[in-house]
Structure formats: structure tokens, C-alpha cells
Amino acid sequence: MRKALHKIFKLYSHVIINFNGIFIFVGVLAVVFGDYGWFPNKDIYAISQFVYQCVIPILIAYALGNCMQGARDGKESERLRFGGAIAVMATAGMVMAERGSGIFGAMFLGPCCSLLWERLILPLLERVKSGMEMLLRNVVVALTGAVLAVFSFYILAPALSAIVGVVFIGTDYLINHNLVFLLNILIEPAKVFFLNNVINHGIMVPLGLQQVNEHGSSILFLLESNPGPGLGVLLALYLMKVKKRKQYASSMFTQFVGGVHEVYFPEVLSNPWLIAALMGGGVTGTLCFSLMRAAALAPVSPGSILTMMMVTERDSFFAVLLGVVLSAGVSLILGLLILRWREDGNAEREGVAVIDHPKQESIEKQSSPVRKVGIICDGGVGSSAMGAALFRRKLKEMNVIGIEVNAYAGDQVPSELDMGICQKDFRKMTGFELEGAPLYEVESLMNQAEYEPMIEEIKKRNGENI
Amino acid sequence: MIIETVKNRIRIKDKVSSWEEAIREAAQPLLEDGCIHESYIDAMIENVIQNGPYMVLIPGFALPHARPEMGVEKTGISCLKLNESVLFPENMEVKVVMALAAGDANTHIDALTELTDLLMDDDRMEEFFNSQTESEILGILK
Numbered sequence: 013m014r015k016a017l018h019k020i021f022k023l024y025s026h027v028i029i030n031f032n033g034i035f036i037f038v039g040v041l042a043v044v045f046g047d048y049g050w051f052p053n054k055d056i057y058a059i060s061q062f063v064y065q066c067v068i069p070i071l072i073a074y075a076l077g078n079c080m081q082g083a084r085d086g087k088e089s090e091r092l093r094f095g096g097a098i099a100v101m102a103t104a105g106m107v108m109a110e111r112g113s114g115i116f117g118a119m120f121l122g123p124c125c126s127l128l129w130e131r132l133i134l135p136l137l138e139r140v141k142s143g144m145e146m147l148l149r150n151v152v153v154a155l156t157g158a159v160l161a162v163f164s165f166y167i168l169a170p171a172l173s174a175i176v177g178v179v180f181i182g183t184d185y186l187i188n189h190n191l192v193f194l195l196n197i198l199i200e201p202a203k204v205f206f207l208n209n210v211i212n213h214g215i216m217v218p219l220g221l222q223q224v225n226e227h228g229s230s231i232l233f234l235l236e237s238n239p240g241p242g243l244g245v246l247l248a249l250y251l252m253k254v255k256k257r258k259q260y261a262s263s264m265f266t267q268f269v270g271g272v273h274e275v276y277f278p279e280v281l282s283n284p285w286l287i288a289a290l291m292g293g294g295v296t297g298t299l300c301f302s303l304m305r306a307a308a309l310a311p312v313s314p315g316s317i318l319t320m321m322m323v324t325e326r327d328s329f330f331a332v333l334l335g336v337v338l339s340a341g342v343s344l345i346l347g348l349l350i351l352r353w354r355e356d357g358n359a360e361r362e363g364v365a366v367i368d369h370p371k372q373e374s375i376e377k378q379s380s381p382v383r384k385v386g387i388i389c390d391g392g393v394g395s396s397a398m399g400a401a402l403f404r405r406k407l408k409e410m411n412v413i414g415i416e417v418n419a420y421a422g423d424q425v426p427s428e429l430d431m432g433i434c435q436k437d438f439r440k441m442t443g444f445e446l447e448g449a450p451l452y453e454v455e456s457l458m459n460q461a462e463y464e465p466m467i468e469e470i471k472k473r474n475g476e477n478i
Numbered sequence: 479m480i481i482e483t484v485k486n487r488i489r490i491k492d493k494v495s496s497w498e499e500a501i502r503e504a505a506q507p508l509l510e511d512g513c514i515h516e517s518y519i520d521a522m523i524e525n526v527i528q529n530g531p532y533m534v535l536i537p538g539f540a541l542p543h544a545r546p547e548m549g550v551e552k553t554g555i556s557c558l559k560l561n562e563s564v565l566f567p568e569n570m571e572v573k574v575v576m577a578l579a580a581g582d583a584n585t586h587i588d589a590l591t592e593l594t595d596l597l598m599d600d601d602r603m604e605e606f607f608n609s610q611t612e613s614e615i616l617g618i619l620k
Binding site (some may be wrong): 393405 | 484492531532533535536543544546580586593598
């Protein structure tokens with residue numbers, strides 16, 4: 013379960029990073045042409061919102077629906093492409109029911125549809141005679157999509173709204189009792205599950221607008237949209253994880269200036285302790301806002317520092333800025349502490365894992381015959397392809413037959429592999445690990461002597477099964 | 479097989495100033511033939527930085543490459559032979575650099591299998607490292 017979740021979070025991060033350009037596009041258009049932007053323009057703003065609420069959810073649904081199982085060679089990907097199609101249809105139901113919840117819908121429905129396709133529909137289809145398969149497949153895909161779209165429209169979206177309704181009442185209570193800052197303890201974790209829009213547009217904005225009617229401004233607009241905590245966490249990651257610096261730097265820009273917070277959610281999901289850093293930063297910021305009576309005149313959307321400045325009352329300008337800076341600072345410090353602490357923990361655990369490495373692999377895979385061997389490198393086309401060629405040659409020399417050897421890119425290794433081989437530095441530098449099968453390291457992919465003991469082991473494991 | 483793709487894409491140089499230059503120089507024929515875009519060359523260099531010099535397959539021989547989506551138009555292999563070896567990261571000496579542009583995982587498998595056989599053949603590799611002319615290299619690859 014943990015492994016599966018980890019894999020999904022990695023996919024999230026992969027998908028979000030790929031669409032970073034689109035997120036920047038949305039953020040910049042919304043900041044510049046939004047209602048309170050420099051050049052308010054309803055039409056251009058509408059484009060950005062269309063992309064944000066419809067296009068991005070659909071893209072994410074397609075990508076996630078397809079990539080639960082990574083595979084490179086043509087045949088596999090042909091088979092896998094339909095999980096994405098189903099996810100798109102299911103997400104469409106969500107988008108039409110509740111615009112703000114599209115991304116959350118896609119994040120949830122994408123992997124679900126992929127699993128559904130992989131585990132249920134595909135195996136069923138494979139039992140059908142091959143002539144019928146094509147025709148049947150399209151019909152099944154369409155029908156499944158239709159059922160799921162209706163399901164998300166009438167059940168999933170309303171269920172989400174119902175939950176939001178309950179939270180709405182709770183929020184109202186906290187506001188009436190001057191405990192607004194406690195809200196961040198709820199907001200920050202909910203945000204990283206891609207519920208940011210649901211919170212902002214379903215809870216904060218309606219309640220905030222009510223306050224605007226009564227008092228002329230509201231602090232509520234500043235809670236979810238405060239880019240400080242996210243910036244702090246990204247900064248902490250930037251400082252601690254040197255290898256991914258470029259990515260974090262661009263994420264910081266998208267988040268802080270573009271106001272698109274989604275870029276840091278996957279990072280936090282794959283290291284959930286960071287939620288504490290977000291909470292700390294959020295609470296600090298909101299405390300600062302409420303103590304200094306900062307408030308905004310209108311919803312801050314997107315949650316960019318620029319939008320924030322544009323819609324705050326002139327006399328709370330400084331208070332807002334201070335609140336953002338403080339929350340970023342607190343999140344940064346907490347984030348650094350957490351990352352340091354987790355790193356120590358991980359190092360210790362990895363230390364143990366390395367020692368009894370072969371033993372800790374799943375016993376089933378350890379003793380069952382080896383049928384599929386994967387040589388893994390970054391691209392799956394060059395050195396690993398040659399490694400695979402050499403391995404095949406070596407198998408032949410040693411009279412071992414019935415084994416499929418293929419080259420794979422690190423992120424496209426199929427799950428049914430029995431044995432993986434990669435180069436030592438590649439594993440060290442990329443932190444690559446294999447799930448459910450032993451991973452062997454070699455000094456060089458072209459050193460045939462290193463393959464010999466592995467083939468000996470295959471012989472032993474396959475025994476008379478050869 | 480391999481000879482067909484490497485033919486007319488062989489360069490021989492006395493020396494280069496860095497491993498980066500070696501990769502750029504080796505990939506030049508592929509760029510000229512429209513097999514790759516400029517971005518692919520950067521990707522190969524970045525690949526060595528990010529993932530370590532695992533492309534130095536055996537001492538003296540490097541096969542720089544990157545993912546197809548980094549800018550490959552069509553499959554091709556080119557060759558740079560240096561008379562004086564260049565140092566790759568972690569002090570790996572390299573005299574032959576073959577830049578690989580793979581359009582997908584399958585089309586070039588035969589060429590790579592052939593190359594694997596060559597790499598395992600110490601005598602032929604010795605000849606390769608000492609070769610001075612294009613025709614000599616073509617003779618070894620045949």
C-alpha cells in the first residue's frame with residue numbers, strides 16, 4: 013500500500029512538472045489580466061480559467077490514466093492507452109459538475125481508471141477472440157467512460173460538495189470565535205491533496221464575500237491563497253536537495269509569482285511530514301494577518317504575491333507582506349528541520365536495507381523462476397540496450413534459454429520484471445529502486461564477467477523449469 | 479549493419495580539450511545529417527553530469543546518448559576517434575566516442591548487438607584505438 017501510494021505521488025510530481033509551462037501560462041494570464049490585474053480583460057482571463065479548470069484536468073487525467081504501468085515498447089503502450097481515455101471521460105463529469113474540482117477529480121480518477129483498465133477490463137478483453145477484440149474494446153471503453161462520467165457528475169462531485177458544506181459550517185464557527193488562524197491546520201493538508209480550489213472557491217470566497225458585504229473586506233481571502241508556506245517548503249527543498257535545484261527554482265516562480273500552488277503538492281505528498289512545515293507557516297501567517305487586522309477587498313485568485321498585493325486594502329499592505337514573509341520563514345525553518353531529520357532516518361534505514369538486500373526482496377520473486385530480465389538505465393535505448401545484447405549473448409553461451417531480456421528507461425520499468433540490473437553509479441545518483449524484484453548493480457553494463465554470477469543464479473532458480 | 483550507419487559519419491582528431499567537446503564533436507555528423515537537433519547534444523552532456531559516466535562502456539570507449547524525446551529525428555550513430563585520449567568524469571580515459579541517436583528502442587538493436595560483439599573483442603578494439611584513418615576504422619567495423 014505504501015509503495016503504491018509512493019508510486020502515485022511520484023507520478024503526480026512527474027505529471028505536474030511536465031505541465032509546469034501550462035501552469036505558468038495560467039498564472040501569468042490570471043495575474044496580468046484578472047479583475048484586479050494590471051490590464052483587466054475578461055476574455056483573456058477567461059482563456060486562462062478555461063485552461064485551468066478544463067484543459068489541465070483533462071490532460072492530467074489522460075496522463076495519469078495511462079501511466080500507472082510504465083512500458084516502452086509499442087505493443088504494451090498500445091494496450092495501455094485506454095486507461096487515459098476512460099479517465100478523461102470520468103473527469104469530464106467532474107469538471108462539468110463542479111469546475112473548481114477538476115484537478116482534484118483528475119488526480120483521483122486518473123490512477124483509479126488506470127487500475128480499472130489494467131486489472132479488470134484488459135484481462136477480460138483478452139479472453140475474447142482476437143477478431144472481436146478491437147470492436148469490443150472501443151465499445152467497452154466508451155461505456156465505462158460514460159458510466160464513470162455519470163458517476164462523477166451525480167455522486168462524486170456532490171459528495172465532495174457535501175463534505176465542503178460541513179467544513180463550511182465549521183469554518184463559520186471558527187471565524188465567529190476569533191480562531192481563524194486554526195483554519196490553516198485544516199487548509200494546508202487539504203490543499204496538498206489538490207483540494208486548494210475547492211477550499212478557496214467553495215469555502216473561503218463565499219464566506220469572505222459575506223464579510224465584505226458586512227465589513228467591506230475580509231481576512232479569509234488571504235488564508236488559502238497565501239503563497240508563503242509553499243515558498244518556504246520549496247526553499248527548504250531547494251537548499252537540501254541540490255540535485256533537483258533547477259526544478260525547485262522554476263516551481264518557486266510558478267508558485268510565488270504565478271500563484272499556481274499545485275507545483276509543490278506532490279513534493280509534500282511524497283514527504284508528508286512537510287505538511288507540518290506548511291501548517292506552521294500557514295498558522296504564523298494568518299496570526300500575523302489577524303493581529304495586524306490585514307484584510308483583502310476581493311478573492312485572491314490566483315494565490316500569487318502580486319494578486320495579493322493588488323487586492324489588499326492600502327493600509328494593510330505591510331501587514332500582508334509581513335505575514336507572507338513570516339509564513340515563508342517559518343515553513344522554511346520547519347521544512348529544513350524536517351528534511352534533515354527525515355534524511356537521517358532514511359540513511360539509517362537504507363544502511364540496514366543494503367546489508368540484507370537480497371533477503372528483503374519479496375520471497376515469491378526470489379525463488380520463482382526468472383522469465384523477464386530488465387537492463388535499466390536512464391533512456392533505455394543506449395547503454396542498457398547494449399547491456400541487454402551482451403546479457404542475451406551470455407545467456408546463450410551458458411545455455412540458458414526461455415528468458416526475455418529487455419532494456420528499459422528508469423521510469424518505464426514494467427512491474428512484471430523478475431530481475432533488474434543497472435549500473436552502480438546510475439543507482440547511486442538517481443536513487444533508482446525497483447519494486448517487487450531484486451535489483452542488481454554492476455560496475456559496467458559491458459562487463460560480461462559481472463553477468464556470470466547472475467546467470468548462475470537464474471540457472472539455479474529456474475532449475476528444471478528451463 | 480553498424481557500418482552502414484557509421485559510414486560517412488567518422489571523424490578523426492588529434493585531441494579535444496574536454497569530454498564535453500568530445501561529445502559535441504562526435505555528434506556533429508548526426509546534427510549535419512538531420513538525425514538530431516542541437517538540444518540532443520546538450521541532453522547527452524547533461525546525461526553524463528546527471529547520471530554519471532556510465533556511458534563509458536569499457537575503458538577507452540564511450541557511447542553518449544540521451545532519450546529519444548530529447549531531440550532525435552532519426553536513428554543514427556557517428557564516431558569520433560581521438561589520437562590522444564580525453565578524460566571523462568571520474569578520470570575515465572576515452573579514445574573512441576560513438577554518439578548514438580536512437581529513434582526508438584528497437585530499430586538499432588542489430589547495430590548495437592554488433593557493437594557489443596566488437597567491444598568484447600580485445601584485439602579488434604586494440605586496432606580501433608590505434609587506428610589513424612577512416613578506411614582503417616571501416617575495416618574494423620566490417
